[in-house]
Amino acid sequence: MSRIAFDNSYARLPPRFFASVEPTAVSAPRLIKLNEALATELGLDPAWLSSPQGVAMLAGNSLVEGAMPIATAYAGHQFGGFNPQLGDGRAILLGEVVDREGRRRDIQLKGAGPTPFSRRGDGRAALGPVLREYIVGEAMAALGIPTTRALAAVRTGDWVRRERPLPGAILTRVAASHIRIGTFQFFAARGDAEGLRVLADHAIARHYPDCADNEAPYLRLLEAVIAAQAALVGQWLLIGFIHGVMNTDNMSIAGETIDYGPCAFMDSYDAGTVFSSIDEHGRYAYGNQSAIARWNLTRFAEALLPLLAEDVDQAIPIAQAALDRFEPLFQRGLVTGFRRKLGLATEEPEDIELIRTLLETMQRGKADFTLTFRRLGQDTTSLADGEACRDLFETPAEFDGWESRWRQRLQKEALAAEAEARRAAMRSVNPLFISRNHRIEAVIQAAEERDDLAPFEELLSVLARPYEEQPGRESYALPPAAHERVLATFCGT
Ligand code: AMP
Ligand code: MG
Numbered sequence: 025m026s027r028i029a030f031d032n033s034y035a036r037l038p039p040r041f042f043a044s045v046e047p048t049a050v051s052a053p054r055l056i057k058l059n060e061a062l063a064t065e066l067g068l069d070p071a072w073l074s075s076p077q078g079v080a081m082l083a084g085n086s087l088v089e090g091a092m093p094i095a096t097a098y099a100g101h102q103f104g105g106f107n108p109q110l111g112d113g114r115a116i117l118l119g120e121v122v123d124r125e126g127r128r129r130d131i132q133l134k135g136a137g138p139t140p141f142s143r144r145g146d147g148r149a150a151l152g153p154v155l156r157e158y159i160v161g162e163a164m165a166a167l168g169i170p171t172t173r174a175l176a177a178v179r180t181g182d183w184v185r186r187e188r189p190l191p192g193a194i195l196t197r198v199a200a201s202h203i204r205i206g207t208f209q210f211f212a213a214r215g216d217a218e219g220l221r222v223l224a225d226h227a228i229a230r231h232y233p234d235c236a237d238n239e240a241p242y243l244r245l246l247e248a249v250i251a252a253q254a255a256l257v258g259q260w261l262l263i264g265f266i267h268g269v270m271n272t273d274n275m276s277i278a279g280e281t282i283d284y285g286p287c288a289f290m291d292s293y294d295a296g297t298v299f300s301s302i303d304e305h306g307r308y309a310y311g312n313q314s315a316i317a318r319w320n321l322t323r324f325a326e327a328l329l330p331l332l333a334e335d336v337d338q339a340i341p342i343a344q345a346a347l348d349r350f351e352p353l354f355q356r357g358l359v360t361g362f363r364r365k366l367g368l369a370t371e372e373p374e375d376i377e378l379i380r381t382l383l384e385t386m387q388r389g390k391a392d393f394t395l396t397f398r399r400l401g402q403d404t405t406s407l408a409d410g411e412a413c414r415d416l417f418e419t420p421a422e423f424d425g426w427e428s429r430w431r432q433r434l435q436k437e438a439l440a441a442e443a444e445a446r447r448a449a450m451r452s453v454n455p456l457f458i459s460r461n462h463r464i465e466a467v468i469q470a471a472e473e474r475d476d477l478a479p480f481e482e483l484l485s486v487l488a489r490p491y492e493e494q495p496g497r498e499s500y501a502l503p504p505a506a507h508e509r510v511l512a513t514f515c516g517t
Contacts, residue, residue, distance in 0.1 A: 047084025048137025052181025100273025111141030252279025401450030
C-alpha cells in the first residue's frame with residue numbers, strides 16, 4: 025500500500041520542464057524534527073514518517089510508491105544579472121499531495137544530492153541553513169505570512185564541504201508550488217512560446233483558477249501575481265523581515281515566501297538594513313524590497329509578453345498598465361497594516377505622516393522595531409523601570425513628541441473609550457516574538473558543536489505563538505546584547 029497519495033501534476037508536464045532524478049542515498053539518516061501538525065494537515069501519518077522507513081524517505085534513501093522525483097528547470101536574474109539556466113541544483117521534488125483542505129502541495133527534499141542542474145555544486149545542504157530555514161519558515165507561518173513550510177529535517181551522517189566541513193542535513197519543504205518568476209523566464213529566454221503557454225495554464229489552474237474563464241487569462245495571471253507579491257512584501261515590511269536574496273528565481277508565483285537563505289528580522293529599525301554577506305551593494309535591503317519586487321515583476325511581465333497580445337508592441341502597454349497597479353496595491357496594504365499596528369481602526373489623512381514620523385524617530389533613536397510596536401499596545405498603568413516604549417529609544421524625548429501626537433489621533437477613534445479592546449487588537453498584529461538572528465545562531469551552534477537540539481526545540485516552541493505572552497520566556501523577546509549582535513548572514517545552504 026502506498027504510504028503517500030501522490031498526484032504529480034508537474035511531472036506530467038512536457039519533459040523539458042524538468043529532469044527526472046533520484047535522490048542520492050546518505051550514510052546515516054537521523055530525524056532531527058518532524059512537523060507533526062503539518063504532516064496531519066497534509067493527510068500523512070506522523071508515526072510512519074518518523075519510523076525508519078519514513079526517515080529513509082525523508083533522507084532520500086528510499087522512494088515511496090507514487091513518488092516521481094524530479095528537479096525542475098528554471099532561469100533567473102541573480103543580483104540583476106540574468107542566468108538562463110539555474111534549476112533545482114540541490115532540491116528534488118518527490119511529488120504533490122492534495123491536503124485535507126483540498127489544496128495541492130509540493131513535497132520537496134532540499135539537499136538530496138546532485139541533479140543535472142547542480143553545475144559545480146554538491147547538491148547538499150548543511151545543518152545550519154536547514155535549521156535556519158525550518159525556524160524562520162515556521163515562524164513566518166505562525167505570524168500568518170504566506171510561506172513554504174518545513175515538514176521535516178534530517179541529519180545525513182555525511183559532511184558537506186563549505187569554507188569548513190559541516191554536518192549535512194536535508195529539509196523537507198512543502199510549498200503551494202515551486203513555480204518561480206524564473207520558471208517563466210526559462211521558457212521566454214529560449215523563445216519557447218508553447219512551453220510558456222503550458223506553464224501559464226498550469227500556474228493558472230493551480231493557483232489562480234478564477235483567471236481561467238476570463239477572455240484574457242494571461243493578463244489576469246500577471247495581475248494576480250502582482251497583487252500577491254505586493255501583499256506579501258507589504259507583510260514582510262510590517263514585521264521587519266528582510267528576505268536577503270530576492271532574485272527572480274526566489275520569487276514564487278503563488279505569492280509565498282520561499283528560499284530562506286541569508287534572511288533575517290531587523291532588530292533596531294533602519295530602512296537600509298542588509299544582513300546577507302553576498303549583498304554588497306544593499307540591493308536587497310529592507311527598504312528596497314518593494315522596488316525590487318516591482319523590478320522582478322517587470323521581468324515576469326516581459327516573459328509573459330508573447331501571451332499578452334499578438335505582437336510585442338501591443339503587449340507592452342498592456343503589461344505596463346498591469347505593473348502600474350503594483351505601487352498603489354503595495355502602499356495600500358502597507359498603510360492598512362501600519363494603521364492596525366498603531367491601533368487605528370479608522371482612516372485619517374494625517375495617518376501616513378504619523379507612520380512616517382514614527383519610523384524616522386525609530387531610525388534616529390535606534391529603537392527595536394518589534395518591541396516598539398508591541399510596547400505601544402501595552403497597558404502603561406503599572407510598568408516597571410525600563411519597560412516603557414520610550415526606553416527603547418536613544419532619543420526618548422523625540423519619541424515623547426510623537427507619542428502625544430499619536431494619543432491625540434487615538435481620540436478620533438470610535439474605540440477611544442475602550443482602551444483595552446484597542447490594546448488587544450494591537451497585540452494581535454504586533455508580535456512579541458520574532459526569530460531573532462542571535463537566537464538562530466545560538467541554536468545552530470548548539471546543534472553543530474554539541475549535537476544539542478534542545479535550543480532548537482525551545483525556539484520553535486516560542487515562535488509558534490508569536491503574539492502571546494509566554495511566562496518564563498521573556499528573554500526570547502529581547503534584542504541582542506552588543507556582543508550577541510549578528511552582522512551578516514550566509515547563503516551557503
Ligand atoms: P539560491 O541562491 O539558493 O537561490 O540558489 C541559486 C541556484 O544555485 C539554484 O539553481 C540552486 O539550485 C543552486 N545551488 C545552490 N547551492 C547549491 C549546491 N550546494 N549544489 C548545487 N546547486 C546549488
Ligand atoms: Mg533559490
